[in-house]
Amino acid sequence: MKLFAKSLICSCVLVGAALPVFTSPSVQAAAPDADSVKVQLNDQLLQFPEVQPFIDAEGTLQVPLRVLSEKLGYQVGWSKQGDDIVVTLVNKDQQIQLTTNNDQALVNSKPVTLESSPTLKEGSTVVPLRFITETFGSPIVWNDPNKIAIVEADGNSHKPAYIAPPLAPAVPKVVQPTLSSQIIQAATAFQGTPYQWGGTTPKGFDCSGFVRYLYEAKGIDLPRTSVQMYDQAGTRVTDLKAGDLVFFASNIVNHVGIYLGNNQFISATTSSGVTVDSLASSYWGSRYVGAKRVL
Numbered sequence: 001m002k003l004f005a006k007s008l009i010c011s012c013v014l015v016g017a018a019l020p021v022f023t024s025p026s027v028q029a030a031a032p033d034a035d036s037v038k039v040q041l042n043d044q045l046l047q048f049p050e051v052q053p054f055i056d057a058e059g060t061l062q063v064p065l066r067v068l069s070e071k072l073g074y075q076v077g078w079s080k081q082g083d084d085i086v087v088t089l090v091n092k093d094q095q096i097q098l099t100t101n102n103d104q105a106l107v108n109s110k111p112v113t114l115e116s117s118p119t120l121k122e123g124s125t126v127v128p129l130r131f132i133t134e135t136f137g138s139p140i141v142w143n144d145p146n147k148i149a150i151v152e153a154d155g156n157s158h159k160p161a162y163i164a165p166p167l168a169p170a171v172p173k174v175v176q177p178t179l180s181s182q183i184i185q186a187a188t189a190f191q192g193t194p195y196q197w198g199g200t201t202p203k204g205f206d207c208s209g210f211v212r213y214l215y216e217a218k219g220i221d222l223p224r225t226s227v228q229m230y231d232q233a234g235t236r237v238t239d240l241k242a243g244d245l246v247f248f249a250s251n252i253v254n255h256v257g258i259y260l261g262n263n264q265f266i267s268a269t270t271s272s273g274v275t276v277d278s279l280a281s282s283y284w285g286s287r288y289v290g291a292k293r294v295l
Helices: 065-071 129-136 179-189 207-216 226-232 282-287
Strands: 010-014 038-041 061-064 075-081 084-090 095-099 104-107 110-113 119-121 124-128 140-143 148-151 235-237 245-249 253-261 264-269 273-278 288-293
Touching (some): 179 264
Antiparallel strands (some): 084 095, 119 124, 245 288
16 A cells, blocks of 8 residues: 555545434534645545544544445444444445544454554544455555545546645735834935934035934934933943944033944034944044933
8 A cells, every 4th residue: 555645554445324323413523625625536635524534633634434435435333332432334245343442443354453543533534544445355545745635536636626726925014113213214214314403404514413313303302412322312221232322521521422333323413424433533533422312
């Protein structure tokens, strides 16, 4: 017998339709869908009106046996024997008898050992498909891409009668930029904007007007001057992160910029307008007095 998929163990579910001992009124059969496991007999995709094939938690393929066995020419019968169910499959050449909780089956009155005992599960008798395959003499091929067990009863190879639709492409996750990165992106776009004393617009900025313009655009209200920002805004930090405000002084705080990372900051300077400088430069390094976090 051909294998299904690696160590996949296959079983069949025998459903006693319309018989109270088999069917619980509180249990509803699962409706077929594109994701369910399917069974194909030769070129015919089988339809299961009661219970759909499924793979259980142990990786066992459970298949309603009644539809398959009747398609193969067997008559299915059952009887209750104490607490157990006896299932009988009969055609012109064979009579097969299975009993729940008994790993010995009878095939034409000869005992055959099953790989697992038939059991009742939610009113259905579960039997090993390997036993059915070996007894019926029909090899089964597992087609993994389309999740179909193909029963080759005529001894020929068969292509899947159902082709699963292609998986929808994964939707890339959109990562929203952080507030600090948005501010930095906006700030660098203003490089080259001229310096203007008291300037607060893209026509011209002074240092605090530039910083206040960018943060106010993101809903963060800052004081108007650099010394007020240093005294009143945010929290003092020493572990600088992008978006922190960096301050410089001669005698008092008189300049502010936005830290970019990698020891760089951007600010509106009297000499070059909006530009990027290094905290490690001799000019700015000697005037650096600290940083505040406002985000």
